[in-house]
Amino acid sequence: MARLIKSYIATALFLLLLLSLWEVGVHLFHVPFYILPAPSRILLVFFTSLPLLFSHGAVTLLEIGLGMFLGVSGGITLALIIFYSPFLESALYPFIITSQMIPVFAIAPLLVIWFGYGLWSKATVAALIVFFPIVVNTVDGLRSVNSETIDLLHSLRAKERQIFWYVRLPASLPSIFSGLKLGVTLSVVGATIGEWIGARKGLGFLMIQSNAMLRIDLVFASILTLSLVGLLLFATVRIIELRLLQWRRPRRKPKTSGGNH
Amino acid sequence: MNDKRTSSATVLAATGITKSFPSPDKTIPVLSQVAINIPRGDWVTIIGPSGGGKTTLVKILAGILIPDSGKIIIEAKGEDPRRVIAYMPQNDSLLPWRTSLGNAILTSQIEGRSRKEAQSEARELFGRFGLAGFENLYPSELSGGMRQRLALIRTFLSHREVLLLDEPLGSLDPLTRTTMQEWLLLVWQELGKSILLVTHDVDEAIFLSDLIYLFSRRPAHVRRHFNIELPRPRARTAQSLMELKTKILDLIHTETLNG
Numbered sequence: 001m002a003r004l005i006k007s008y009i010a011t012a013l014f015l016l017l018l019l020s021l022w023e024v025g026v027h028l029f030h031v032p033f034y035i036l037p038a039p040s041r042i043l044l045v046f047f048t049s050l051p052l053l054f055s056h057g058a059v060t061l062l063e064i065g066l067g068m069f070l071g072v073s074g075g076i077t078l079a080l081i082i083f084y085s086p087f088l089e090s091a092l093y094p095f096i097i098t099s100q101m102i103p104v105f106a107i108a109p110l111l112v113i114w115f116g117y118g119l120w121s122k123a124t125v126a127a128l129i130v131f132f133p134i135v136v137n138t139v140d141g142l143r144s145v146n147s148e149t150i151d152l153l154h155s156l157r158a159k160e161r162q163i164f165w166y167v168r169l170p171a172s173l174p175s176i177f178s179g180l181k182l183g184v185t186l187s188v189v190g191a192t193i194g195e196w197i198g199a200r201k202g203l204g205f206l207m208i209q210s211n212a213m214l215r216i217d218l219v220f221a222s223i224l225t226l227s228l229v230g231l232l233l234f235a236t237v238r239i240i241e242l243r244l245l246q247w248r249r250p251r252r253k254p255k256t257s258g259g260n261h
Numbered sequence: 262m263n264d265k266r267t268s269s270a271t272v273l274a275a276t277g278i279t280k281s282f283p284s285p286d287k288t289i290p291v292l293s294q295v296a297i298n299i300p301r302g303d304w305v306t307i308i309g310p311s312g313g314g315k316t317t318l319v320k321i322l323a324g325i326l327i328p329d330s331g332k333i334i335i336e337a338k339g340e341d342p343r344r345v346i347a348y349m350p351q352n353d354s355l356l357p358w359r360t361s362l363g364n365a366i367l368t369s370q371i372e373g374r375s376r377k378e379a380q381s382e383a384r385e386l387f388g389r390f391g392l393a394g395f396e397n398l399y400p401s402e403l404s405g406g407m408r409q410r411l412a413l414i415r416t417f418l419s420h421r422e423v424l425l426l427d428e429p430l431g432s433l434d435p436l437t438r439t440t441m442q443e444w445l446l447l448v449w450q451e452l453g454k455s456i457l458l459v460t461h462d463v464d465e466a467i468f469l470s471d472l473i474y475l476f477s478r479r480p481a482h483v484r485r486h487f488n489i490e491l492p493r494p495r496a497r498t499a500q501s502l503m504e505l506k507t508k509i510l511d512l513i514h515t516e517t518l519n520g
Contacts, residue, residue, distance in 0.1 A: 148354050155323040155348040156419065158371045166367070170358040247358045247399040 037217040046221040053225045059201040061229060063119055063191040067126025075134030083142040100132050105193060112198040122194030129190040130183035137179030141172025177241040184237050188230040271336055272301040272455045273423050278331035280317055290480035291317050297474055299455050306458040306466040309476025315459045319425050323348035347421035351428050353412035355400040361411050362396040368419040386414045405432045423455045442468060463509050467502050468495055
């Protein structure tokens, strides 16, 4: 515990040092605020523009949520298809891998044309980025199941449906959560890119607009808000993970049997 | 032969079991014409050299592997013959995401029995196996010996008539092991199961069994079988047991030397 606090103190101190250097540097070299605003100014703008940031942030959050839902449910479904059907695996896997060679940036304008300027084009960009780590990690997780355990359930005449719920799914949850943690971080990127291409609301849209008006302080405030959204989402996934995967953190050290002497 | 033995009918038997596994350049024969017979309510033990195919036979009996040839006979007393056998694998195969109690009631859940009933039944066995108070811990929080006892509880709670135990006490230290043997005997006598035990501990075999099959090296077949008609509880150092032990060990050694 003490070590944990110590490591947080180290992080906070380093951050404080960087911010002070930035603050002092900006004042010392008279950097104009429309090139690089001082941290104090960014913070001031952040707090005075809270309602604005909040209303744009809500839109972005909704896009991320929808994108996560589409990406995760699609990714897990695809992983199950790949796991249970070797034929569909050999048919689909090459396409899934090569799909990752196409930068999402490249097709984002197309998505705006197909799905419009609203929620759906951004959610689709986020979903496309999210689904890959979900598919790969879920398939890995499903394959990590111990064959002896499956043997045991077969000997008990368990049905495949029972084997899935009792063994395969819980065994792959740790990998699915690795994918989710990657995915949730990437979904923020996805939604922002989508908003850059074309949007009427959202933090990405606010950034582009402020940038054009040389309101660099508002650009930074938007970035700050975006990272807070990302952190919040990551923390949410992590909390769910800790709750569902309690068994991975033993509360009690096992004793060795009979080793008294 | 005493009265109990003459009256007991076969519950599980295997004849002419042959099995080989493919390897890159040739097939490796593992079992050759194995025949064993488990009388209802008896304790039958297989001993033999390690890597000799004992586990393969047990997996065939458990329905996990299919033999190349041979026949398995299950004498079900009315119930579904696929629900006669419970198998405890060599590693405990506990589910790490389930608490001890959750692991114990796994079979009941698979068969759709009442969860409440299964839990109260399990709690009772936890007490008898010295695991009371550990019901809500995860397997990773238990010691090796406790994990094996938990796997035994799971096997006993399967409500199957025949229990196939593949080295169930293998990872226990000698002291815990002898205590567990006595516990197992008590539970077995009380619940009236038939047991097929795999071990390479000769002392364990002669202390527990009604019938011992001595397996040869690979490809395994039954070299000899021994009926032990001593009443229980047995004194581990009884003269007749020691003589039997010497006999079995001699047989194992002659095979090793002649190879």
